[in-house]
Amino acid sequence: MEPPQVAVVAYARSAPEEDTAGLSEAELLLPVLGEVLQQAGLRPGEPEFTCSGSSDYLAGRPFSFTLALDAVGAWPPIAESHVETDGAWALYEAWVKLLTGEARTALVYAHGKASAGEPERVLSRQLDPYCLAPLWPGPEALAGLQERALIDAGELAEPAPGKGPPAGDGAAAVVLAAGETARRICGRPAWIHGIDHRVEPQALGVRDLTDSPSTRLAAERAGAYRASVDVAELHTPHPAQEVVLRKALALGADAEVHASGADPLMVAGLIRLGEAAARIHRGEAGRVLAHATSGPCLQQNLVAVLEGERG
Amino acid sequence: MPEILSAPLVVEFPFTRSLGPVRSAFLTGLRERVVLGVRTRDGRVLVPPAEYDPYTAEELGELVPVAATGCVTTWTWNPRPLPGQPLGTPFAWVLVRLDGADTALLHALDVPGPQAVRTGMRVHIRWARRRTGAITDLACFEPYDGPPGQPGRYDGEFTDLVTLLNAPARLDYTYSPGRAQTRYLRALAEHRITGERCPRCRKVSVPPRGACPTCGVASEEEVTVGPRGTVTTFCVVNIKGRDQRIEVPYVYAHIVLDGADLALHGRIAGLPCDQVRMGLRVEPVWSGDGRHPDHYRPTGEPDAGYQTFQGRW
Ligand SMILES: [Zn+2]
Numbered sequence: 337m338e339p340p341q342v343a344v345v346a347y348a349r350s351a352p353e354e355d356t357a358g359l360s361e362a363e364l365l366l367p368v369l370g371e372v373l374q375q376a377g378l379r380p381g382e383p384e385f386t387c388s389g390s391s392d393y394l395a396g397r398p399f400s401f402t403l404a405l406d407a408v409g410a411w412p413p414i415a416e417s418h419v420e421t422d423g424a425w426a427l428y429e430a431w432v433k434l435l436t437g438e439a440r441t442a443l444v445y446a447h448g449k450a451s452a453g454e455p456e457r458v459l460s461r462q463l464d465p466y467c468l469a470p471l472w473p474g475p476e477a478l479a480g481l482q483e484r485a486l487i488d489a490g491e492l493a494e495p496a497p498g499k500g501p502p503a504g505d506g507a508a509a510v511v512l513a514a515g516e517t518a519r520r521i522c523g524r525p526a527w528i529h530g531i532d533h534r535v536e537p538q539a540l541g542v543r544d545l546t547d548s549p550s551t552r553l554a555a556e557r558a559g560a561y562r563a564s565v566d567v568a569e570l571h572t573p574h575p576a577q578e579v580v581l582r583k584a585l586a587l588g589a590d591a592e593v594h595a596s597g598a599d600p601l602m603v604a605g606l607i608r609l610g611e612a613a614a615r616i617h618r619g620e621a622g623r624v625l626a627h628a629t630s631g632p633c634l635q636q637n638l639v640a641v642l643e644g645e646r647g
Numbered sequence: 648m649p650e651i652l653s654a655p656l657v658v659e660f661p662f663t664r665s666l667g668p669v670r671s672a673f674l675t676g677l678r679e680r681v682v683l684g685v686r687t688r689d690g691r692v693l694v695p696p697a698e699y700d701p702y703t704a705e706e707l708g709e710l711v712p713v714a715a716t717g718c719v720t721t722w723t724w725n726p727r728p729l730p731g732q733p734l735g736t737p738f739a740w741v742l743v744r745l746d747g748a749d750t751a752l753l754h755a756l757d758v759p760g761p762q763a764v765r766t767g768m769r770v771h772i773r774w775a776r777r778r779t780g781a782i783t784d785l786a787c788f789e790p791y792d793g794p795p796g797q798p799g800r801y802d803g804e805f806t807d808l809v810t811l812l813n814a815p816a817r818l819d820y821t822y823s824p825g826r827a828q829t830r831y832l833r834a835l836a837e838h839r840i841t842g843e844r845c846p847r848c849r850k851v852s853v854p855p856r857g858a859c860p861t862c863g864v865a866s867e868e869e870v871t872v873g874p875r876g877t878v879t880t881f882c883v884v885n886i887k888g889r890d891q892r893i894e895v896p897y898v899y900a901h902i903v904l905d906g907a908d909l910a911l912h913g914r915i916a917g918l919p920c921d922q923v924r925m926g927l928r929v930e931p932v933w934s935g936d937g938r939h940p941d942h943y944r945p946t947g948e949p950d951a952g953y954q955t956f957q958g959r960w
């Protein structure tokens with residue numbers, strides 16, 4: 337049996353300027369889930385699969401992803417899963433679930449509450465525990481090494497002028513649907529042409545920090561190079577990383593590229609996928625590339641290609 | 648909207664990790680002021696050494712000493728060192744390729760300012776005075792203008808090999824319970840227990856969490872419940888928990904307060920343990936300036952019938 341075609345049919349995110357400090361997981365998610373389900377014409381609990389992405393370490397709340405389920409309408413029991421990373425990887429899992437034919441609709445969401453802690457310290461805990469974590473280098477410091485490597489290689493003129501304000505708390509959600517269900521829900525479904533994710537060796541000193549072979553391979557397997565894209569939505573926790581991604585994705589100087597600003601941690605990648613889909617929903621673009629990353633210096637990379645209806 | 652409550656939250660987790668043969672030799676070497684790398688089949692020397700080739704996944708084990716001198720392959724300035732980082736004063740994070748190695752190692756470089764750092768500059772290791780077999784035995788790097796150093800002395804064995812790594816970590820957070828639980832905690836301070844009613848199923852959740860967990864919709868209608876309630880189920884605790892002040896045996900119960908649809912947890916006192924029963928009517932007892940009831944005691948009312956609390960566990 338041919339696997340079904342799967343599309344992003346709805347997308348919502350919390351407003352960047354909204355004051356969300358101190359909200360609980362459920363309070364952060366409720367308005368976003370309400371909006372995305374309304375767009376898709378689904379009731380809470382109705383999606384046939386639910387998958388979320390978040391990290392308990394950010395706010396120091398063990399099992400905080402189970403608290404988030406208060407906002408989902410999880411009774412009678414729903415089919416549910418969680419990934420401890422950016423919600424873009426939750427979308428990947430949901431996509432695979434829909435390809436199996438076991439579900440026709442899926443709710444994917446992500447939330448990040450980084451304001452409760454110090455991300456520069458918290459995220460150092462994801463590093464090699466023997467040689468890196470005991471030194472407490474944070475993601476900004478490591479991205480600085482990558483930026484310097486780009487400057488030395490002549491690929492970047494000057495250090496980026498700071499990063500602006502740190503990412504706040506926030507949430508985002510999308511609804512995926514398969515085949516005819518997608519067409520029924522959405523006038524212009526954003527069909528997932530392909531997604532893949534790949535990882536670099538974990539030791540920073542082994543990698544060429546000016547390049548991203550994992551992005552290149554993921555893009556190849558997602559079908560990104562088969563035709564040009566109208567727009568690329570790139571997840572760049574540090575501005576200098578756009579240079580690395582443009583090169584790996586073969587995006588020329590004339591390509592329309594949107595790089596993430598200070599979007600919430602664990603949500604920023606899913607936002608790129610959602611924004612890419614929204615361009616197709618609005619009829620602005622026919623073929624869009626979306627990228628998400630996780631880990632230090634673009635360690636893991638996910639690439640998706642979304643397309644509008646052909647013909 | 649009154650301000651959301653917050654409180655400091657400290658999370659500390661001590662991990663003990665076993666090292667395996669390659670990392671064990673590497674970290675023992677640092678204790679002995681020798682840096683070891685591992686040679687791959689294609690002849691490259693990885694420092695820090697890996698147990699498996701990052702590209703071919705081949706198992707690696709040929710340990711070779713490299714020099715304590717090397718050059719900076721990339722760097723970034725760290726103007727505000729954080730707790731736990733190698734130096735307390737501003738420093739440069741550097742990747743350093745030691746002489747004899749093909750890959751670079753991350754550490755700190757002790758220099759007065761960013762103008763004193765450049766890619767390609769020569770550096771050498773400053774060893775920590777007290778060394779235990781950890782990456783921090785290498786205190787930091789410092790600028791060096793001498794000739795390339797000789798590889799450290801290593802005859803293939805160390806006595807008293809380090810096999811475990813103790814890796815304590817502490818993270819500081821500001822915990823905030825959200826809007827709904829802030830309202831709940833503020834009411835508790837006035838000895839009032841509140842819940843929130845779901846606009847869809849009309850059930851009252853106690854404590855409120857801002858959403859009906861069954862329906863997945865916001866619940867904002869505040870309802871004062873209790874103070875009296877009914878024991879729906881219970882257990883007798885006979886084992887004293889560590890650092891627990893309450894004497895055993897005691898009764899721990901689910902209590903559904905009058906007007907609530909979800910039971911909360913509480914301790915029952917004021918009657919012998921073997922007389923606690925489902926349907927027992929109880930009321931909260933507040934003591935001192937505690938935010939939560941200290942325990943619940945019998946009201947003396949007749950027991951509630953099973954049908955009155957069935958399904959509200
Ligand atoms: Zn309800």
